[in-house]
Structures are given as C-alpha cells and as structure tokens.
Amino acid sequence: MAKAATKGTKKAAAKSAAKVAKPAAKAAAKAPSATKASAKPAAKPSAKVTAKAAPKATAKAAPKATARAALKAKAKPARKPVIKLSMLRPSVNNMTVRVFARAAGLDPSETDAWGHTRSPEFLARNPAHLTPMIEDKGLPRGVLWESCAIMQYLANKHGLDKFYPKAPAKRAMVDSAMFYLVGTLYPYVARATYPALGFPQYAGEVGCSDAHPDKKSEAQKAATAAIAEPLEVFHSFFRDGKPFIGGSNPSIADIRLAATLEFLAVIDYALPNWAKDYMAAIEKKLGKAYAEPAGDVRGYIAHVKSQATA
Ligand SMILES: N[C@@H](CCC(=O)N[C@@H](CS)C(=O)NCC(=O)O)C(=O)O
Secondary structure (H helix, E strand, C coil): CCCCCCHHHHHHHHHHHHHHHHHHHHHHHHCCHHHHHHHCCCCHHHHHHHHHHHHHHHHHCCCHHHHHHHHHHHHCCCCCCCEEEEECCCCHHHHHHHHHHHHCCCCEEEEECCCCCCCHHHHHHCCCCCCCEEECCCCCCCEEECHHHHHHHHHHHCCCCCCCCCCHHHHHHHHHHHHHHHHHHHHHHHHHHHHHHCCCCCCCCHHHCCCCHHHHHHHHHHHHHHCHHHHHHHHHHHHCCCCECCECCCCHHHHHHHHHHHHHHHHCCCCCHHHHHHHHHHHHHHCHHHHHHHHHHHHHHHHHHHHHHC
C-alpha cells in the first residue's frame, strides 16, 4: 500500500478501516500498556534501587508483609522505553512492526495514521509518507520508516539478540530473508492481493493502468502463480528444517514473513501445509503479541470479503 488511495477506494477503505479499528481501539483502551506506560518514565533505574535496598530493610524490621512487598518489587520486570509508532491497521507492513514491538516488550504507543500520511505535518517529518514509522530522539532525522529497518534498529538499540542474532553469519541469513521478502515476494503478494484488498497499485503496473479488466485479471493471476517459488525458498533454504528462520525462536524475518502471508487470505490462496503450520507456530510462540495486530488485518480482510459477496 505504498501509494495514496484513489478517492473511491480511499473512502471505502477508510470506512472499513474505521470498522476494523473499533474492536482494536476497545482492546487498546482496556490494555494499560500503550497509553498508561507512555505517561510514565521507564522504571528501570528505580527498580534497581528497590531491588538492592529491599533485603536490608526486611532483615531488621522484617514483618512478612514487607518481605513479600520487597520480593514483589524485585520480581517486577524493568519496563523498556515506550516507542512512538504511526501505523495503519489493515497493513501487513505495519502489522510486522506492531507484532515485533509487542513481542519484544517495547510497549508501543500507537497513532493511527489513516488519512494523515499525506498531510503537510506528516510529510514534513516523513517525505516518503510511509508507515510504519517510529519516532525516536536518537535518530538523526527523528523518524524512521521501512518495517525491516525499524525492527533492525530497535533490536540493535535494545539488545534483542533473540529476534536478531548478533553473530554476523546468522544475522546475514535474517537480513537476506528480509531483503528477499521485500524485494521479491512482497511485490508478487501486492500485485496478487491489492486489487481484492482495494489498495492502490503501483505506477507502471497493469493494475494501475487503463488496461482492459481482462488484462488486469491476467496480471493478477500471473502474480499469484509467481508466489509459490519464493515461498518455497523460505521453506527449503531459509528454514532448512528448523521451526523458524531464526532457529527455535521466531526472528524478525519470521515476523515479516508470517505477517506478509496474512494478506493471501483475501484471495483464498492455497498455502502449502508447511506454511499454515509455520504461521500457527509463530502465533503460538508469540501469543497475543501476534494475535492482536493480526486481528486488525484479518478483520479488514473479512470486511472486504463480505463486501465482495454482498
Ligand atoms: N516497504 C515498506 C512499505 C511501507 C508501505 O507501503 N506503507 C504503506 C502502508 S502498507 C503506507 O503507509 N502508505 C501510505 C501512503 O503512501 O500514503 C515497509 O515494509 O515498511
């Protein structure tokens, strides 16, 4: 969805996005993580102080309650800094970062950018008008877009080696899988699914031209047929018998791949069994961190499909 929507699709999509957004907004209102956490500073330093000071205090005055309170304070995990994320709910590029941020415990504070990506304020910060976009003071220009670059940056910054291995050879495989996805698989997925999703297609492509609908449908079919080959490469080469590209745990490349495959439901693409099992395994491993953002994409797809059959 790199281009702005045409008036018609934009209106329809905005409507459905608003529909999709509702349940998620409700869930977000229930979940204390994003909004509440963003108001508070990171708790790391004070947690350390409490952890050190607690045993002494309990040894003397020692009532059980104090000891319990001290233990509780000790057990509390240090909260990682909040990240500010501008995002679009129906998008799998955005889903990627939303899943990663949750799985990494980064407490994303999310702003829905639907309808705002071309506003003068947004363009002044991000002339590419693309989401996902994070804001971070440490960045030379204050913002960063491109889903894979965002995950790489955050993983580097917070030492999240579990998702993005430090060892150069292992890291290179994760990078290769992500570049292969963005450069080869994703364009096929976009050409195959965007017409059904109601997203604008890329300039210069048949789908974006005045060509006869038959020609457009032919192009869409060709793109759909082309998906199988790179998909198999992820299985046979990158996974190579392992549960995930990252080994026994999903890496950022796995999050990027699983999120991308979500779009294929809109055309009822017959995923091979390994891919179905793989997506289920990622969702099982990451739990709510995956299911919540995936719910927005799935909700949008369900809406689009219901419109098509109505
Ligand atoms: N390769 C980019 C693609 C980003 C992208 O295409 N973003 C779309 C949503 S899927 C967007 O924000 N479009 C809004 C616009 O162009 O105005 C990534 O992985 O982040």
